[in-house]
Amino acid sequence: MKDNPIIVGLDIGTTKITTVIGEVGDDGSVDIIGEGTVPSEGMKRGAVVNLERATGAIRQSVQAAERVSGVRVASVFVSVAGNHVKAITSHGLAAIRRHQEISQADVDRAIENARAVPLDPNLEIIHTLPQEYVVDGQEGIKSAVGMHGVRLEVDVHIVAGTAGPLLNLRRCVQEAGLKVEGFVLQALASGLATLEAAEQSQTVVVIDMGGGTTDVGVFKRGNLAHSACIPIGGDHVTADLAQILKLPHEEAENVKRRYGAAVPELADPDLTLEITTANGSTHAISAFELSRIIKPRLTEIFGMVRDEIDQALGPVELVAQGVVLTGGASSLRGIPELARDRFRLPVRVGRPRGIGGLTDIVSGPAHAGGVGLVLYGIGQDGKVPVSVFRPEEPATPPPAPQPQPAAKASSEAKKEAGAVTVATPAPSQPAPKKDKESGNLLTKVRGFFKDWM
Template sequence: MRTNLIAGLDIGTTKTCAVIGELPEEGGRAARLKILGVGQTRTSGMRGERVTNLEETTASIRSALQEAELMSGVSVDRVYAGLSGEHIEAWPSMGVVAVHDDEVTPGDVNRVHEVARAVALGPDRELLHAIPVEYVVDHQRGIKDPVGMNGTRLEAEVHLVSCSATAAGNLRKAVTRAGYAVQELVLAPLATARAVLTEDEKEVGAAMVEIGAATTEMAVYYEGKLRHVAVIPVAGTAVTTDLVKGLSIPFAEARRAKETFGAASGRFVDPHETVEVPGPAPGQMRHVARELIAHIAEQRLDELFGLVQRELDRSNLADKLGAGVVITGGSAALPGVIDLAEQVFAAPVRLGVPGEGLGGLADSVGRPRFAAAVGLTLWGGERFHQTGEGATTVASAVVSKVSAWLREFF
């Protein structure tokens, strides 16, 4: 059986993660994606989910993907890359067409999609996704697949997502300079939701909240469809910055203190425990209460969850979350995050980790920080089943690597 390789690349503000999966060509949609390799490195050259230094970002991408290739023992030539940031905009759009021959055909569906996508975008904007929400045939709503139905009028509600053309172009350029092609740019929250939400949760209503470094991303599903997307400019880096001010320590040390000793509530730490942090003089150390670190983190995370709740209220979906809220992302690993979130949302909250539908080295990606990269790989697998395109064969990957090597030296 010929093997097809799918690679997902999550380029965040502080870390870059790469995941390589193997998808059998035969087996259909039920085939399990086999995780072959994982790579992770500190990101350089990104700020606020935008490329600020092309060379540094390229080096981070190359390092993460090469680590994943080394672990998997294979090479890839293309990736599904995640894109997010405050420049993301999402809104619903309607399309209406007349049905020929009183029966909806795939051609009618394509035409109504084209009408719904026909919106004016500024010269600095790029349409990233046009996601069908529901169809209406002769005023009958709630239709998921209208093909074959009788009717004379077909409507489609589509969720459009646009991004900064400059941000997308720079990200593509960084990946290309690293020696890979971008098969597709994917809105990161959609990929993350693919990895951590079940189909049942999407049906009864669920909100995916990914706490990244620079931004917190949301994707809300109800009745199996995407209903709302939002990006909030407060996330894990805000906690680190608060620790810098509250403890009077450098940023790197504040990040280490958060990752090593942090908690989302003082109830999850020993009130008598102290930890060492740098003092005012070079080489000097001092002791601070671990409870203070937890208190600082709790205040910022409580504010963040309040902003998420406000966004849910604004979308009129807060009362439709039968499955509650699923929290993921690097900062979701802090002890006490789930308990704090349950207090704010007054709804069921669970930690979102990849795992469902995965084989191979699935345990190596079973942490919140890998959710986006795994979701991008799953997204690529679905694209392959839909179109037969987008996967890497081992032979083409080898040729691609030789070509990249030749370009670098000649």
């Protein structure tokens, strides 16, 4: 094996834990040589709630990646998300002596002055991310070193987390036999993995839709300028389905992924599901009605994201030029269309790019955070490495799963855990209509959903 630098990202989420191992080539290119994903344990909305179970899940994820790569992992970059993370933008100033060039020491002094803001003593700074510099009133300067001027200014985006949750997360990683190389904000990692070259000159909103949280990052000309965490994610959509359809959580998740859509009009009009609950009762629901349950929660998430940006930066349509959706929950059919209607901006689903190696495994939006942690580890400056913009063939996204008729379960199994059976109308019969007044099988269950919707 080549003796190239190895960087490991550990993406710890509410629903899954993913380890991504990257090897950095001599030209700065990154090959993914190992990946391990396991169900998350002991985590809730970005925070540790059970140290032992979280440690065990972390260990399993890392071991799975080690088996694929043949590399022994010693240290990792760890993702951080949740309501305990706070972010502010602070202004720093440094005076420069006349007839002298601006040095790196002067830049560091300006950044340090920006850091000197009163913070809660219980907060630990995770990132200090400089934005563009201003020299004697001239804005838009990417690097001020070597320039002449007497007044150097900089805006710095400071990200901090509450000490307790960070200590718990660090302890889990250490007890798994690993060293924490650094904590990385989830929204920053996702942006590093998904932003395209053209978007580096724009203002783009990156929305990482995870299971327990939705992380938001506003990138201005390639720099993270604003960040926030919304305490609702894809798992809440699953919980809604489980509650309303009276299904086990795992079955509701399967129904959501295979048959759900964020926009009812995009659901399969010919698909009807027969839901058998744990107590043995049965009712029918069309894919259209299923999506009507899903849409309100996703609309709520996008509404909260929009409110956050509108209050902090101004109307999102005037602030940004586009929206990038990523994270596991962004794979649901109709998500881009719903977001486009809510934000009134161009929307696309962001997938990791600029990498080699196991691209077929890590090419989906669910791996954006893990790949972004590896990219962050290259420079540790919060900026996308230039090497990832090398010319390459566009990755072909994995095909979307097609609805398949579920196998008919025995009546005993249905009564024990609940079941879903797919029924499609015969060719000679009309497809179930979406009109509320239609007399199809859904009339029996409309009253069940009326109050909720």
